Amino acid sequence: MTGSAGDGLLVVADSRIHRLPAQVKIVALFVFVLAVVSTPAGVFWAFALYGALLVWCVVLAKLPPLVVMRRLAVETPFVVFALVLPFVATGPRVEVLGVSLSQSGVLGSWNVLAKGTLGVVAAIVLSATTGPRALLAGLERLRLPSTLVAILSFMVRYLSVVSDDLQRMRIARESRGYRGGRAGHLKAIAGGVGALFVRSFERGERVHLAMQSRGYTGRMPLLSESGAARVQWVEGLAISLAAVVIAVTARVVGL
Template identity: 55%
Template sequence: MGAGHVHRLYVRGDSPVHRLPPQCKLVAHLAFVLVVVATPRERVWAFAAYAVLLAAVVATARIPYGTVLRRTMIEIPFVAFALAMPFVATGPETAVLGLRLSVEGLWGAWNILAKGTLGVVASVLLAATTEPRLLLHGIERLRMPQLITQIAAFMLRYGDVVAAELGRMRTARAARGFEPRGPRDARVLARSLGALFLRSYERGERVHLAMVSRGYDGRMPVLHDVPASARQWSAASALPLAAALIALAAWTVP
């Protein structure tokens, strides 16, 4: 897979978590999320234990806690949905701060907030400790169809190019005195999107021709192979195994 650019979500570092092969981190992340989702929502202590495990990973990766907290703000729309559940759910009610709230809605809101937040934090850690191009390589190492990984790689590589083209078009409109003020300006914006699509399509054609002229045969060259040793797999499995023990206790301990 060709050399890519460093994404803004990636935090440069040389911690043990950074050095783990991407395929190990992907499997560990998926296993951890599945364990969290399978945990009974009534076992509040189990989710607190999962949070402690993630905090330990953050400390090991030397990622600032403030950075992780800011990036978890992406789940705010889901938080708003969860906070509305106690008011709209049916069933037995209880009094909380003078409000009559649904018991089932409260548990549902807690379920979404706890599991969703843990999953988001785990994803933030994965993105912060693994370069996007290595993530794609790790997916390919896990036998994901190569066509899918190549499409994702091109989206990653040229997403910023398309965004820059959109910025230049916005600057050109502003230089001509255009300021969107209402529905009447939707036609101009629609034409801009059409022009952006045509420019992107033409650029894609030129890129493809350039690749073919350089010997592209449908498979991207692998420049940085990242094999995983048994020791690295063991290190990556520490998080999901610890989480699995907590989940087992949550299911067995009343």
């Protein structure tokens, strides 16, 4: 079961990862990605272990495999780039099924695919187990600048509002005979985008005035007063610390 529109990408479930504070999961994601990126591309066993850790994490989070697979589509541009790389890269060539490929390109393609996929899956786990408000509260607990947290919170809040405006404008165009698909209609689309920008800007001005009239001084109230216990840090960073051990071992032992 996926979350509602207000929950963003959250997948509603009762798991140990869902119950971890957001700041713990953010740090865990950063450490895990750093370990993966620092691993030499040729140490294949290390990436197999990273994959096993992520599969275990997905199981712990009780995430449906189909949801994870659908969200992996976000890395499609990187997959296309990785598939083209062996054909366009320079250096020594190797024959594979009668096709000449660059050795450095093949290794580079593997590097992009492996590290990109592992990073995207780790980000999917974070987004699927943490609601937008909890994520902002976690960033706040990690001492992200308050102005940036406020900008992100407004973006999360008003993204759906702007999307609804865009949907209503589309319905209004179609009710007046617009069908799209012709270059001559680009003018109508450009006008709609401009009107949406002006409307959003004016809404922002009204919201700012309303906040000031209610005592806004430039700093938003804290989203969360509670921190994470030591046991939650240990539990949340366990997989990431295991990834660090794998990365260090890969650097020392190599192939």
